[in-house]
Amino acid sequence: MNPNIVYFEETGSTNEEARKLAFAGYPHGTLVMADSQTGGKGRRGRNWHTPKGTSIAMSLILKPQLEAEYASMLTLVQAMAVVKAIEEECGLNAQIKWPNDILVNEKKVCGILTEMNLEGTKISSIIIGTGINVNQEDFPEDISDIATSLKRESGKVHSRENLVKCICKLFDNYFGMFMESKDLSGILEEYNSRLISAGRRVKVLDPKEEFMGEALGINASGELLVKKESGEMVTVYAGEVSVRGIYGYV
Ligand code: BTN
Numbered sequence: 001m002n003p004n005i006v007y008f009e010e011t012g013s014t015n016e017e018a019r020k021l022a023f024a025g026y027p028h029g030t031l032v033m034a035d036s037q038t039g040g041k042g043r044r045g046r047n048w049h050t051p052k053g054t055s056i057a058m059s060l061i062l063k064p065q066l067e068a069e070y071a072s073m074l075t076l077v078q079a080m081a082v083v084k085a086i087e088e089e090c091g092l093n094a095q096i097k098w099p100n101d102i103l104v105n106e107k108k109v110c111g112i113l114t115e116m117n118l119e120g121t122k123i124s125s126i127i128i129g130t131g132i133n134v135n136q137e138d139f140p141e142d143i144s145d146i147a148t149s150l151k152r153e154s155g156k157v158h159s160r161e162n163l164v165k166c167i168c169k170l171f172d173n174y175f176g177m178f179m180e181s182k183d184l185s186g187i188l189e190e191y192n193s194r195l196i197s198a199g200r201r202v203k204v205l206d207p208k209e210e211f212m213g214e215a216l217g218i219n220a221s222g223e224l225l226v227k228k229e230s231g232e233m234v235t236v237y238a239g240e241v242s243v244r245g246i247y248g249y250v
């Protein structure tokens with residue numbers, strides 16, 4: 001995939017721009033980027049902060065032949081690409097907080113928001129939106145406890161361009177593996193080895209039932225395997241559920 005790039009100095013949300021461009025016929029592999037966002041969207045209706053000159057805000061348009069139920073797995077494919085790119089380009093150890101956060105030293109440097117557009121029951125496009133805190137020095141007070149940037153953790157300024165190129169190259173490879181098997185079997189081992197909650201006690205915030213258990217890892221469908229305190233094994237689907245460490249965010 002050699003991305004066709006659409007660049008904005010400033011926009012509301014690259015995911016929104018990408019959605020419009022996908023409807024307007026922009027092809028599979030188009031990458032929409034912005035230097036800053038005024039209305040960046042996070043998961044669960046939260047805002048995502050993208051200040052000028054220091055962050056990566058990008059949304060990839062995909063138009064794969066896939067059934068809708070596979071779309072959420074692409075968040076995990078992109079998470080794997082971002083983790084590896086941070087390791088390769090910045091020399092930092094990064095970890096994944098399932099399913100869509102990337103952490104360095106237990107603080108969040110990246111969030112991924114995957115959105116799907118349907119025509120009837122078929123996928124017309126999938127937008128994978130990725131926000132990365134690259135060279136920020138400071139964060140708004142409400143997130144300063146849980147957010148960090150690559151620069152704050154490494155003490156060095158990082159090239160946003162090199163990081164984006166590396167993520168795209170790695171995504172291409174992992175996406176190819178995913179499309180062959182239509183599951184995450186090809187990245188399972190690598191993903192699980194970077195999963196921050198693996199082997200830790202977690203609290204699963206399921207709207208139907210909240211429970212504690214030990215996170216074991218993901219399966220090939222991208223669900224988190226959790227051993228409940230009763231010993232029962234359950235699989236947790238990312239859709240509506242959020243997982244917390246017992247002492248807070250991680
Ligand atoms: C999250 O952690 O809640 C997900 C954050 C996703 C933010 C990115 S920035 C680029 C793209 N455009 C958006 O409006 N959101 C995503």
